[in-house]
Amino acid sequence: MRLKNRPWGKTVLDNNSEYYVHDTNLDDVKLTDFCSRGSLVLEIGAGKGDFVITMAQKYPDINFIAVEMQSMALAFALRKIQDNKLNNVLFVNCDMHFLFEKLQDYKFETIFLNFSDPWPKKRQNKRRLTYPTMLNEYYKILKNGGKLIFKSDNDVLFNDSVEYLKESPFKVESIVYDYDGNDPYDAQTEYETKFRGLGTPIKRYIVVKEEK
Ligand SMILES: C[S@@+](CC[C@H](N)C(=O)[O-])C[C@H]1O[C@@H](n2cnc3c(N)ncnc32)[C@H](O)[C@@H]1O
Structure with missing residues (x-):
């Protein structure tokens, strides 16, 4: 918003x-x-x-x-x-799209995507931060064993994002449809607080970069 x-x-x-x-x-x-x-x-x-x-x-x-x-x-x-x-x-x-080029020389342990915008219209789907083109960019700047962790309240975005993983080089570690929020390597976001308050199940995936 x-x-x-x-x-x-x-x-x-x-x-x-x-x-x-x-x-x-x-x-x-x-x-x-x-x-x-x-x-x-x-x-x-x-x-x-x-x-x-x-x-x-x-x-x-x-x-x-x-x-x-x-x-x-x-x-x-x-x-x-x-x-x-x-x-x-x-x-x-x-905009993250401008930053990838600057980050090519560095390796990240983890990339977090928290409650990313859903871009629900078909013609806007490419703007999603979980879109396959973005997954390829994240893969390049993650270290081996590094993780991409995505949380969302939105069923359509989350289900589509799980589908996008099939086209990506990442290995799935976990996909959870009612995440309890108790992972110590995590923190609540502003949107998460709002959606948990409304009783909306929080979805989360963790995927890993494994050298082929
Ligand atoms: C729905 S809000 C969630 C904010 C926060 N992560 C949370 O969970 O409370 C999504 C945020 O992502 C930002 N955003 C969306 N696309 C972005 C991009 N390509 N680069 C940087 N920020 C982006 C938006 O401006 C917005 O503040």
Whole structure:
């Protein structure tokens, strides 16, 4: 959902520039420096940051890149860490499609897709973050043994996404249609909190990159 601009948004972004790279600055040394650290994890479509902030607090030795194309969503995320500085998160404000090229030299442990947009119309399906073309891009930047983890409330998107896996090089580790949320290597997202509150079953798959 498109977020409305708030009057404080730009100030929060400007005041937290050490945590944040804008799409006009993808060659910024901040991104390459961050990617050159140890263990790397990527979240795509981070929204207001609930997931990545909790994960970064739980796993201080992992470096999290959170990509989100709406700057206002990132302003909400940055506001949450203002009083609680985290040095293992970098928010990148861009469409993920522009970022793949910049990430080719790095290998990620995990890529998280949380409650990605469903793009329900047939002609829009190609925009889904779980679409086969995207799976091929994720495969390239994951290390061997690295995982792609996708959670969703949406039955149609999830079932189609399971089908897309058949065309992909990934090996399926698990597919769950009523995920209890109890995996310690996970955190609740804003959308998840909403859908769990409504009693909607949360679906999740985990797939693994295995060298052929
Ligand atoms: C439905 S929201 C879910 C937000 C959050 N993950 C959650 O679960 O609460 C999907 C988010 O993904 C972002 N998004 C969608 N496609 C994207 C892309 N190609 N690159 C970066 N962000 C994207 C949208 O702007 C939106 O904030």
